[in-house]
Amino acid sequence: MNILSPSILAADFKRLGEQIKEVEDAGASYLHIDVMDGVFVPSISFGMPVISSIRSGTDLFFDVHLMIQNPQWYLKEFADAGADLINFHLEAAENPAAVIRTVKSLGKKAGITIKPATPAEAVRPYLKMVDMVLVMTVEPGFGGQAILPECLDKVRAIRAMVEEQRLKTAIQVDGGIRIDNVGQALDAGANVIVSGSAVFRGNITANVTEFLKKLS
Ligand code: DX5
Ligand code: ZN
Numbered sequence: 001m002n003i004l005s006p007s008i009l010a011a012d013f014k015r016l017g018e019q020i021k022e023v024e025d026a027g028a029s030y031l032h033i034d035v036m037d038g039v040f041v042p043s044i045s046f047g048m049p050v051i052s053s054i055r056s057g058t059d060l061f062f063d064v065h066l067m068i069q070n071p072q073w074y075l076k077e078f079a080d081a082g083a084d085l086i087n088f089h090l091e092a093a094e095n096p097a098a099v100i101r102t103v104k105s106l107g108k109k110a111g112i113t114i115k116p117a118t119p120a121e122a123v124r125p126y127l128k129m130v131d132m133v134l135v136m137t138v139e140p141g142f143g144g145q146a147i148l149p150e151c152l153d154k155v156r157a158i159r160a161m162v163e164e165q166r167l168k169t170a171i172q173v174d175g176g177i178r179i180d181n182v183g184q185a186l187d188a189g190a191n192v193i194v195s196g197s198a199v200f201r202g203n204i205t206a207n208v209t210e211f212l213k214k215l216s
Contacts, residue, residue, distance in 0.1 A: 001191070002186060002191050002192070002193065002215035002216070003029060003030055003170075003191065003192045003193065003215070004028050004029075004030065004193050004195065004199075004208065004211045004212060004215055005028075005030035005031065005032040005063045005172070005192055005193065005194045005195075006023045006028050006030075006031060006032060006194075006195060006196070006199040006200070006208065007032040007033075007034055007143065007174070007194050007195065007196035007199070007200075008020065008031060008032070008033060008034070008054075008196075008200075009032075009034040009045060009143045009196050010143045010144070010196035010197045010199065010200035010201065011200045012200070016050075016054060017054065017057050019200065019204060020054055020057060020058050020060065021057070021058065022204045022205060022208075023060075023199065023204060023208055024058055024059070024060050025205070026204065026205040026208035026209055026212075027208060027209070027212050028060065028208050028212075029060065029061055030060060030061045030062075030063045030192070031054075031058070031060040031061065031062055031063060032063045032065060032174070032194045032196075033051060033062055033063065033064045033065065033083075034065050034067065034143075034196075035047055035051075035064060035065065035066050035067060035068060035078075036067045036068070036140075036141065037067065037068040037069060039068070039069045040067050040068050040069045040089065040091075040092050040140075041067045041140050041141035042141050043141050043142060048074075048077050048078060048080075048081040049081075051064070051078070051081040051082050051083065052080075052081040052082055054082075055081065055082030061084045061085070062082055062083050062084045062085070063084065063085050063087070063111075063172075063192075063194075064078055064083040064084075064085065064086050064087065065087045065113065065134065065174065065194075066078070066086060066087060066088045066089070066092075067089060067092075067140045067141065068088075068089075068092060069092050070092065070093075070094075071086075071088035071089070071092055071093055071099055072093060072094070072095070072098065072099050072102065075099065075102050075103055075106060076102075076106060079103070079106040079107070079108050083108055084108060084109060085108060085109035085110070085111055085131065085132060086103045086108055086109070086110060086111065087110075087111035087112070087113045087132065087134045087172075088103075088111075088112065088113065089112075089113045089114070089115065089140070090112050090113065090114050090118060090122055090123065090126075091114070091115055091118060096112060096126055097125075097126065097129065100112070100126060100129045100130055101129075104129075109131040109132065110129070110130050110131055110132075111130055111131060111132035111133065111134055111170075111172070112126050112130050112132075112133055112134070113133075113134035113135075113136060113140075113174075114133070114134070114135060114136060114154070115136050115139065115140060116136055116137075116138070116139060116148050116150075116151050119154070120135075120153075120154040120157035120158050120161075121157075123158060123161075124161060127158075127161055127162065127165065127167060127169060128165065128167065130169060131169065131170060132169065132170040132171070132172055132192065133158055133169060133170070133171050133172070134172040134173075134174055135151055135154050135155050135158065135171065135172070135173055135174075135190070136151065136174055136175055137149075137151040137152070137173050137174060137175040137176055137177065137185070138174075138175030138176050139175075140175070143196040143197050144196070144197045145175060145176050146176050147175060147176030147177065147178075147181055148175075148176070149181075149184070151173075152173075152184060152185060152188040153188075155171055155173060155185065155188040155189050155190050156188045156189055158171055158189070159171055159188070159189025159190075160189075162189075170191055170192050171189055171190045171191055171192065172190065172191075172192035172193070172194060173185045173188075173190040173192075173193060173194065174194035175194070177193055177194060177195045177198065178195070178198040179198060179207075179210050179211065179214060182195075182211065182214050182215070183214060186214075186215070193211070193215065195211060198211075199211065
């Protein structure tokens with residue numbers, strides 16, 4: 001089953017609650033939540049208080065993408081704020097296996113994320129431990145960028161590893177995914193699709209409906 005995970009980074013924050021309700025009513029089941037610290041990535045977005053505040057207004061599955069240095073320092077806080085899945089960057093963690101174990105011990109799903117320059121092979125040692133691999137299809141830090149299509153080769157490589165080892169690991173893509181290229185991401189083997197600007201710009205309900213049609 002393919003899943004759409006709308007990224008609230010592209011939402012209108014003065015109407016955040018309403019817009020989350022709109023993606024939920026349109027049939028989305030996940031919500032992608034981008035946390036940026038201004039250190040691991042150049043930009044700063046939001047953190048735990050926003051997550052705990054929106055948690056009370058929706059039943060969506062909170063797919064939290066941590067673009068922060070030293071994710072190990074904040075895992076309990078994100079779990080307590082309402083994350084269902086915590087994705088952290090392989091490049092940002094001193095001991096990725098320990099981060100994964102901590103996330104699991106908090107009762108949450110764990111995901112590992114790689115930037116465009118990080119090879120697919122880098123996730124191999126963690127593949128059996130995680131619920132999801134997130135393959136960035138843009139440089140993390142900003143919404144609204146164009147997809148780097150060469151990143152889809154890494155999705156193909158990781159899909160092959162998952163099949164070969166008969167795992168159930170989800171493969172997520174994030175960055176520059178739109179209605180007109182989502183088919184390429186699915187063909188490459190992604191099954192969880194993040195989209196920010198292509199969901200929140202324009203008619204949200206119509207955008208979610210169109211994505212869900214492509215994903216079915
Ligand atoms: C980028 C974020 C993305 C971003 C995607 O660093 O991780 O989740 O919100 O936005 P679009 O879909 O507009 O590229
Ligand atoms: Zn993201």
